[in-house]
Amino acid sequence: xxGPDADxxxxxxxxxxxxxxxxxLVVKYQRRIERLIGRMVRDVDLVPDIAQETFIRAxxxxxxxxxxxxxxxxxxxxxxxxxxxALMELKRDPLVSESSRASRDDDDETSRVxxxxxxxxxxxxxxxxxxxxxxxxxAIEALSDDLRQAITLREIEGLSYEEIAELMNCPIGTVRxxxxxxxxxxxxxxxxxxxxxxxxxW
Amino acid sequence: MPADFEVGTxxxxxxxxxxxxxxxxxxxxxxxxxxxxxxxxxxxxxxxxLIGDVLRSDDLAGDPARDAHFMSGLxxxxxxxxxxxxxxxxEAQPADVALSRQVARSAPARRWAWLAPSAVAxxxxxxxxxxxxxxxxxxxxxxxxxxxxxxxxxRAPAALADGSAIARQRPQADDIRRxxxxxxxxxxxxxxxxxxxxxxxxxxxxxxxxxxxxxxxAHKQFAGTSALGVPSGFLRSVTVSGSDR
Numbered sequence: 001x002x003g004p005d006a007d008x009x010x011x012x013x014x015x016x017x018x019x020x021x022x023x024x025l026v027v028k029y030q031r032r033i034e035r036l037i038g039r040m041v042r043d044v045d046l047v048p049d050i051a052q053e054t055f056i057r058a059x060x061x062x063x064x065x066x067x068x069x070x071x072x073x074x075x076x077x078x079x080x081x082x083x084x085x086a087l088m089e090l091k092r093d094p095l096v097s098e099s100s101r102a103s104r105d106d107d108d109e110t111s112r113v114x115x116x117x118x119x120x121x122x123x124x125x126x127x128x129x130x131x132x133x134x135x136x137x138x139a140i141e142a143l144s145d146d147l148r149q150a151i152t153l154r155e156i157e158g159l160s161y162e163e164i165a166e167l168m169n170c171p172i173g174t175v176r177x178x179x180x181x182x183x184x185x186x187x188x189x190x191x192x193x194x195x196x197x198x199x200x201x202w
Numbered sequence: 203m204p205a206d207f208e209v210g211t212x213x214x215x216x217x218x219x220x221x222x223x224x225x226x227x228x229x230x231x232x233x234x235x236x237x238x239x240x241x242x243x244x245x246x247x248x249x250x251x252l253i254g255d256v257l258r259s260d261d262l263a264g265d266p267a268r269d270a271h272f273m274s275g276l277x278x279x280x281x282x283x284x285x286x287x288x289x290x291x292x293e294a295q296p297a298d299v300a301l302s303r304q305v306a307r308s309a310p311a312r313r314w315a316w317l318a319p320s321a322v323a324x325x326x327x328x329x330x331x332x333x334x335x336x337x338x339x340x341x342x343x344x345x346x347x348x349x350x351x352x353x354x355x356x357r358a359p360a361a362l363a364d365g366s367a368i369a370r371q372r373p374q375a376d377d378i379r380r381x382x383x384x385x386x387x388x389x390x391x392x393x394x395x396x397x398x399x400x401x402x403x404x405x406x407x408x409x410x411x412x413x414x415x416x417x418x419x420a421h422k423q424f425a426g427t428s429a430l431g432v433p434s435g436f437l438r439s440v441t442v443s444g445s446d447r
Contacts, residue, residue: 006223009230017287019280020237021230023273027244028251030272031262052276056283063286129263136256136263154222155254161224180218187249194249194266 004160007071014062022062026055029072033079040083050086054079132193139186147185150178209242217243221250 005011007028013021034051041047058078065074140148146168153164161179165172209217213233219225220233236243248269255262 004223006221009220009223009225009227010234012227013230013234015287017285018231018234019285020234022280023277024234024237024247026276027248027269027273030269031252031255031264034272035262048272048275051272052279055276056279059280059283060286125265125268128265128267129261132252132266133256133260133263136253137260140257151257155257161222176219176224177215179222180215183218183221183250183253184214186253187246190249190253191245194245194252 005067005070008067011062011065011067011071014059015065022059025071029075030055032072033075036076036079037083040080041087046086046090050083051079053086054082057082128193132190135189135193136186139189143182143185147178147182150175151182154179209240209246213243214246217246218250221247221254 007025010021010025014025030051033054034047037050037054038044038047041050054075058075061078065071140151143151149168150164153159153167154161159167161172161175164175168175216225216229217233220230225233233243248266252262252264252266252269
């Protein structure tokens with residue numbers, strides 16, 4: 001693990017009973033957890049439910065989390081266990097459709113096609129996601145070198161502000177400011193794409 | 203602190219630092235406190251996190267409407283969960299009751315649950331007292347910390363209201379409770395608090411907080427009020443036995 005866990009301040013708040021801090025962590029990890037579960041469970045429609053179940057179980061178990069591993073490592077394990085449990089239950093239920101019970105090794109072409117038309121993979125959703133990826137990449141390229149380096153060292157290399165300050169030979173305050181300005185510059189391009197139709201959904 | 207719906211540049215920069223885990227505890231508490239009031243803050247948090255995800259992997263780009271939909275579904279489920287508290291060592295902290303009330307009025311509704319160790323109760327419900335969160339980093343009174351104790355204090359009467367079962371149990375719990383120190387006056391705002399901790403902890407979990415008891419005693423008018431049908435923000439009594447979770 002690179003240095004201290006970036007989630008530590010929020011996890012501390014959750015342990016103090018702050019549910020909002022937990023919501024912030026959910027917003028952070030929802031996509032990653034769904035992707036992980038999607039790799040284990042064939043039926044895409046089940047992924048959000050299993051992901052929600054994962055977060056609820058994590059929330060209940062927070063008092064037991066002692067920071068011996070990174071928070072995400074711990075959350076990851078809970079996700080895997082929750083998905084496994086869901087798969088076991090599916091296998092036992094005779095009424096569940098063939099496609100959700102099939103393992104990922106299945107080569108059945110028809111059920112693959114059926115699955116592709118579920119929620120997260122409609123043409124609109126795929127397009128939205130491509131547009132977002134493209135906007136982020138474009139915006140990164142358009143950043144000045146300092147800003148791009150700062151955010152890359154943080155987000156991709158996982159370095160702390162202190163380490164980045166040393167590498168870039170500048171004060172920590174400057175690192176913090178550069179990373180913030182990089183994020184805002186990218187967010188500027190992203191916001192139009194992120195506005196959900198019924199505003200205020202967050 | 204009035205609820206504000208705009209998020210200034212400085213606040214966004216602090217949010218950005220929080221994304222990286224590089225923000226002090228007070229400021230973290232502030233940010234969390236504003237989470238529900240400020241849609242702009244929530245949207246920025248989501249955007250900053252999404253940026254990080256996409257930088258690391260294009261296939262995390264996802265559909266934003268889907269993300270928001272996920273969150274509202276989860277929030278509904280989270281709202282049904284008793285709030286978990288991780289008991290920790292506590293220090294005595296002056297609690298300004300008047301300030302607490304004022305702050306609590308502007309705080310979003312929250313649910314508290316009393317956790318109790320199953321070891322204490324073999325046959326009776328052990329009731330945990332208030333967990334006065336005492337994490338004052340530099341002795342000043344940042345609004346983050348009083349906010350936590352304020353919501354606790356504000357919700358405390360509901361604990362009594364939530365079930366006369368709790369009130370009935372108190373005499374038993376009293377046996378192991380440390381008596382409140384002399385001369386502490388509720389109305390003085392609690393400035394006369396002595397140094398020693400006033401909470402009783404057994405098996406690492408909080409059983410009784412003498413300050414809560416005094417507060418509850420001073421506000422007896424809540425005893426016997428039914429909490430049935432009251433919307434969110436009120437306490438539930440929780441029985442925890444070893445095998446449940």
